[in-house]
Amino acid sequence: MSDAAWAIDIDRDDITHAVLFAEPAASLEPGQIRVAIDSYAMSANNITYAVFGKPSGLFGNDQGYWDFFSGRGEPGRLPVWGFATVTESAADDIAVGDRFYGYYPMASHAVLTVGKRGPGGFVDVTPRRTTLPPIYNNYQRIGALPDYRAEHHDYWPVFRPLFLTGWLIADQFEDEGDYGAGQILIASASSKTAIGLGFALAQRTERPETIGLTSAANVEALAAQGIYDRVISYDQIMTLNAANPAALVDMAGNGAVTRTVHSHFGDQLKASIIVGKSHWDAQADGEGLPGPERQGFFAPGRSQKRIADWGGAAFGQKIAEAWLAFMKVAPRLATIDKRSGGEAALAAYQEMLSGQADPKTGIVITP
Known part of the structure; x- marks a missing residue:
C-alpha cells in the first residue's frame, strides 16, 4: 500500500478499531x-481527539473532533498536526507546490476547501468545519511563519500545538492570580503539553512552585x-504539604x-483543571471529590x-517569542x-492508544 494514497478510519464507538485502506x-x-x-x-493529544471524537459539549454544539474530516454516519478520521504540499489546485491564489502547516486527517492526502486567503495562508470552509473552532481551520504558509526555522521542522508537529496549549494554561494561571495556590501540581508531567506548561511557568520571576507528578520510573530522568x-512519583503525593494551597493540572484524565x-x-x-484524556480507558472517578x-x-477557547x-498580531508575536x-x-x-x-502510521496510533509510547520521543509520520 506504500505507493497508493491511503487513509485510516476509526470506529466512532470503539477507538481501538482502526483500519488502513487505499x-x-x-x-x-x-x-x-x-x-x-x-x-x-x-502524540497523546491525538488520543484525546479520538476520545472526544463524538459530540460531548466540548465545542458548545453537537459536534466533535470526527466532524473535521468525516461526515456523520462515516467512520472517524483522526485529526493530526503537520505539514503538507499542494499537489492539485482548483482555488485562486493557491498553487501546486505551496506548503502549509495545519490540521490534517490521518492519511496520505487530504482535500480542503479554500475560503479567506492571504499571503500568510487560508481558512478551510468545508461546511461541516465552519461551526468548529477557528484555530483548527487556519492553514499557515510555511514561508510566512515568522518563527519557523528549518532546523526546527520536525519539532513543529511534535511540540507546537502541545506547547501552545501549555503556554495558554500558564497564561490562564497568571491571569487568575494562580488561583491563590502556592504550588502547582502537574500530573502526567512527562507529557509534552505538561512540559510546555512547566517551561512557560518557569519563565515568570514570581510564581508558585511547580511539582511534576509522574510514575516512579520516570522521576529521575524527568x-x-x-x-x-520538583518531580515526585504518584505514590509520594501524600508527602506534599497539605497546608500549602495547591492547584492541580491533570494532563491525562x-x-x-x-x-x-x-x-x-x-x-x-x-x-x-483537566486538560486531556489520553488515559482514555481509566475510570474517571470524579464523583464526590473533596x-x-x-x-x-x-485551548481554542483560551x-x-x-x-x-x-x-x-500581538497574540502571534507573544507565541512566536515563547x-x-x-x-x-x-x-x-x-x-x-x-x-x-500507512502501516507505520496505523502501528503508531495503536502504540499511542496502548499507552506504551516513550514520552521522550516525538513520533513523526512521513506518509
Missing part, C-alpha cells in the same frame, strides 16, 4: 485543493530535564491520581479570548522518531 482520489470542486501530507506527529522545581490529590488537599486545593469542582481547559484581548525560546531546549527534551507509510 483511498482513490476524488475529483476537486471549484475552490478546493488536494494536498499530499508530508509529515505529521502522533527531574534531570530541569523543567519543574487519570481518576486515581485526581482522587488522591483532592483527598489529600481538600479545601486547600484551589483549582483542579475540594473544588473540576474544570476543563479548552486562544480566542487572548486574540480578542490583545489582537491577532516558541523560539522553547526551541532552545526542545531538542534535549525529546528525540524525533520518524516512521514512513
Whole structure:
C-alpha cells in the first residue's frame, strides 16, 4: 500500500478499531485543493481527539473532533498536526507546490476547501468545519511563519500545538492570580503539553512552585530535564504539604491520581483543571471529590479570548517569542522518531492508544 494514497478510519464507538485502506482520489470542486501530507506527529493529544471524537459539549454544539474530516454516519478520521504540499489546485491564489502547516486527517492526502486567503495562508470552509473552532481551520504558509526555522521542522508537529496549549494554561494561571495556590501540581508531567506548561511557568520571576507528578520510573530522568522545581512519583503525593494551597493540572484524565490529590488537599486545593484524556480507558472517578469542582481547559477557547484581548498580531508575536525560546531546549527534551507509510502510521496510533509510547520521543509520520 506504500505507493497508493491511503487513509485510516476509526470506529466512532470503539477507538481501538482502526483500519488502513487505499483511498482513490476524488475529483476537486471549484475552490478546493488536494494536498499530499508530508509529515505529521502522533502524540497523546491525538488520543484525546479520538476520545472526544463524538459530540460531548466540548465545542458548545453537537459536534466533535470526527466532524473535521468525516461526515456523520462515516467512520472517524483522526485529526493530526503537520505539514503538507499542494499537489492539485482548483482555488485562486493557491498553487501546486505551496506548503502549509495545519490540521490534517490521518492519511496520505487530504482535500480542503479554500475560503479567506492571504499571503500568510487560508481558512478551510468545508461546511461541516465552519461551526468548529477557528484555530483548527487556519492553514499557515510555511514561508510566512515568522518563527519557523528549518532546523526546527520536525519539532513543529511534535511540540507546537502541545506547547501552545501549555503556554495558554500558564497564561490562564497568571491571569487568575494562580488561583491563590502556592504550588502547582502537574500530573502526567512527562507529557509534552505538561512540559510546555512547566517551561512557560518557569519563565515568570514570581510564581508558585511547580511539582511534576509522574510514575516512579520516570522521576529521575524527568527531574534531570530541569523543567519543574520538583518531580515526585504518584505514590509520594501524600508527602506534599497539605497546608500549602495547591492547584492541580491533570494532563491525562487519570481518576486515581485526581482522587488522591483532592483527598489529600481538600479545601486547600484551589483549582483542579483537566486538560486531556489520553488515559482514555481509566475510570474517571470524579464523583464526590473533596475540594473544588473540576474544570476543563479548552485551548481554542483560551486562544480566542487572548486574540480578542490583545489582537491577532500581538497574540502571534507573544507565541512566536515563547516558541523560539522553547526551541532552545526542545531538542534535549525529546528525540524525533520518524516512521514512513500507512502501516507505520496505523502501528503508531495503536502504540499511542496502548499507552506504551516513550514520552521522550516525538513520533513523526512521513506518509
